[in-house]
Amino acid sequence: MDSLKRELLARRQSLEKAIEKAVDVISAAPEGTLRIDASKGITRFFHMQDEKTKKVYITKDNAEVITKLANKEYAEKVLEKAQKELREIDRYMSMIQCGNADMEYSKLNDTRKNLVAPILLDKDTSISKWNSQPYERSTNHPEHLRFKTRRGEMVRSKSEAFIANTYLDLGIPYRYECALTLKSNVLIHPDFTILDINHRRIMYHEHLGRMDKPEYVAEQMWKLREYQKNGIFIGKNLIVTFESEEYPFDPERFRNEAREIFLG
Structure with a gap:
């Protein structure tokens, strides 16, 4: 709204x-x-x-x-x-x-809320429900989870920690490495699954942090193709950030881009 x-x-x-x-x-x-x-x-x-x-x-x-x-x-x-x-x-x-139709559910008392199936939810209620839902996280290489975010979760790089903290600062709900089963029955774990509440949509964010490693690049290209096969495209519902030793991650630029995408 x-x-x-x-x-x-x-x-x-x-x-x-x-x-x-x-x-x-x-x-x-x-x-x-x-x-x-x-x-x-x-x-x-x-x-x-x-x-x-x-x-x-x-x-x-x-x-x-x-x-x-x-x-x-x-x-x-x-x-x-x-x-x-x-x-x-x-x-x-x-x-x-x-007032608008989104607010009607939030006006109900708790007893009535438990009796009805919400048709429309206001922004705050949508975020609260999404954040309270349990989700399956990746269990791959837990030994690589070495960096702590301000929300208390462990991520795989300083850049991912900054990304998570930026989303937290901007009030953008996210899940880290949430399981996603594609239509092709392929199971992947996007780095970040994001609730874009202003546009009422789910977006995904992949941070490609080792772009100077050929094997890593090939693996990520495969994943991007799988996204495309399933209607997930860069610039539409997929954010991709990059870094390598020669071209490090630019935190301030990302913060500005996130603000523009989700709050602009």
């Missing part, structure tokens, strides 16, 4: 600017409308003061009048549509300020 509000406010601002510009165009134009007649390959322009008066031919010397009248009629159509859309946005914004 927060992202929807931001989009509506941005659209509202755009419409207000368009309305202001349209009014300026209309005010600067002559009275009347433009009539265009085209026959035998010749286009002629006429000025109609109103429906009752005769059309007046506009000579080439008065090209500015033609342009202003054409822009005026276009601006009038834009103005009408923009004002209508603006009224609809204001009406909807007013409605959601008074």
Whole structure:
């Protein structure tokens, strides 16, 4: 809902600017409308003061009048549509300020909550339920889990610890190495499974931390192909970060990217 509000406010601002510009165009134009007649390959322009008066031919010397009248009629159509859309946005914004369907479950007392199956959940309740669900973690090479996050879990590198702490700082719910069974019946464990609450979707984050190791790169390329086969694509619902000895992980850049993706 927060992202929807931001989009509506941005659209509202755009419409207000368009309305202001349209009014300026209309005010600067002559009275009347433009009539265009085209026959035998010749286009002629006429000025109609109103429906009752005769059309007046506009000579080439008065090209500015033609342009202003054409822009005026276009601006009038834009103005009408923009004002209508603006009224609809204001009406909807007013409605959601008074509460929305997402909040109805959270208003129930505990007894009723235990009796109903939620249809829509508000942001906080969705996060709470997702965080409380148990999940299967990877058991591969537990000896490599040597770095502790601020949430108390052990991860495999300093970079992964920073990533986990960044998600925690930004209030972005995540699971570390949560089991994921793909449609091809392949079991993998994405480094991070993320609840993108603003867009109501699950995303995955793979941190490829040994890009200077050929065998490691080949293994990760296989995993990325498996993701693609299952509708998980970089730039859509998969985040991929990289590092090698020559090109270390950039923490600040990642923080900015995470903020833009999940909170922007």
